[in-house]
Amino acid sequence: xxxxxxxxxxxxxxxKTAKDQGNCISREQVEEAFLELALSEEQLAMVYDYLxxxxxxxxxxxxxxxxxxxxxxxxLEGYLEQxxxxxxxSAGEQEAVTLSAMAGDLDAQNRxxxxxxxxxxxxxxxYAGQGVFLEDLIGEGNVAVAMGVSMLGxxxxxxxxxxxxxxMIMDAMEEFIMENAEEAKQHQKIADKVNKVADKANELAxxxxxxxxxxxxxxxxxxxxxxxxxxxxxxxxxxxSLEETGSGGE
Numbered sequence: 001x002x003x004x005x006x007x008x009x010x011x012x013x014x015x016k017t018a019k020d021q022g023n024c025i026s027r028e029q030v031e032e033a034f035l036e037l038a039l040s041e042e043q044l045a046m047v048y049d050y051l052x053x054x055x056x057x058x059x060x061x062x063x064x065x066x067x068x069x070x071x072x073x074x075x076l077e078g079y080l081e082q083x084x085x086x087x088x089x090s091a092g093e094q095e096a097v098t099l100s101a102m103a104g105d106l107d108a109q110n111r112x113x114x115x116x117x118x119x120x121x122x123x124x125x126x127y128a129g130q131g132v133f134l135e136d137l138i139g140e141g142n143v144a145v146a147m148g149v150s151m152l153g154x155x156x157x158x159x160x161x162x163x164x165x166x167x168m169i170m171d172a173m174e175e176f177i178m179e180n181a182e183e184a185k186q187h188q189k190i191a192d193k194v195n196k197v198a199d200k201a202n203e204l205a206x207x208x209x210x211x212x213x214x215x216x217x218x219x220x221x222x223x224x225x226x227x228x229x230x231x232x233x234x235x236x237x238x239x240x241s242l243e244e245t246g247s248g249g250e
Contacts, residue, residue: 003037010034011047015054023126024057055126064125072134079138080121086114098158101149109149112161116145120169127173132180137173144172190234197223197231198239205241213243 014033018025030047039047048058055062068076089097094115100108120141128134148168152161200221204212212220214228232239 007034007037010037011050014047014051015056018051018056022061023055024059024061025051026059030058064122064128067129068125068134069129072128075135076121079135080118083117083121086117089115095158098152098161102152102155102158102161104153109152112149113142113145116165116169117142119166120145123166123169124173127170127177130177130181131184132177137176140172140176141169144168193227194231194235194239197228198235198241201239201241211241211243217242 010033014025014030017029017033027048030051031044034044034047051058052062055064055067065073089111094112097108097111097115101112120138124134124137124141127137145165145168148165152164155161155164197217200223201212201217204217204220208216214225214232217223217228218225228242232242237244
């Protein structure tokens with residue numbers, strides 16, 4: 001197998017192992033995973049640096065607060081103050097509430113939602129810095145918990161609730177990040193189209209020392225009329241170097 005491919009596969013395996021262990025992995029596990037590749041100390045250091053940047057602790061969990069922006073930290077401080085007002089449950093009380101929630105008790109389900117709100121915050125920290133607001137991640141996680149507590153009746157044991165709800169929280173956050181990334185990609189494609197037309201119009205306008213027409217831009221650049229008119233429409237007619245024109249066919 002190609003060494004680069006093996007390295008990438010091993011790195012992904014290490015990340016998965018760390019995720020399963022609470023985003024933490026030992027140096028021994030990392031070195032054993034890469035044993036076949038015989039990495040140098042410098043290469044291993046690069047692996048550790050990569051893992052740290054992805055919020056994976058080596059030997060012990062990382063301090064996730066270090067990865068938050070100032071705005072996120074300020075929001076979180078206020079939000080956690082609100083959560084302090086919620087009643088705390090002992091392990092025994094939480095088990096009893098979970099069993100009642102599994103049996104369909106609505107009051108117990110609402111109490112269990114409150115129990116999991118701080119855990120939603122900790123999970124959200126793991127996904128922060130991926131192009132979405134921490135507040136939105138927490139919101140998605142809270143919705144997932146609210147949905148999840150009504151589905152606990154499918155479980156056999158109360159101890160399974162923690163894993164089920166945690167997975168639902170993570171799945172919801174990951175899906176939100178993916179949807180946001182796809183939306184951002186589409187927005188960027190649209191912006192690129194507008195910028196391309198605007199740049200070409202600006203270049204031609206500089207040469208002619210006046211605004212240019214759509215026909216002139218077509219002749220000069222070979223761009224289609226549709227592409228130009230779409231850019232004009234998307235920008236709400238804000239391409240200043242281009243004369244105002246009505247929409248038309250190709």
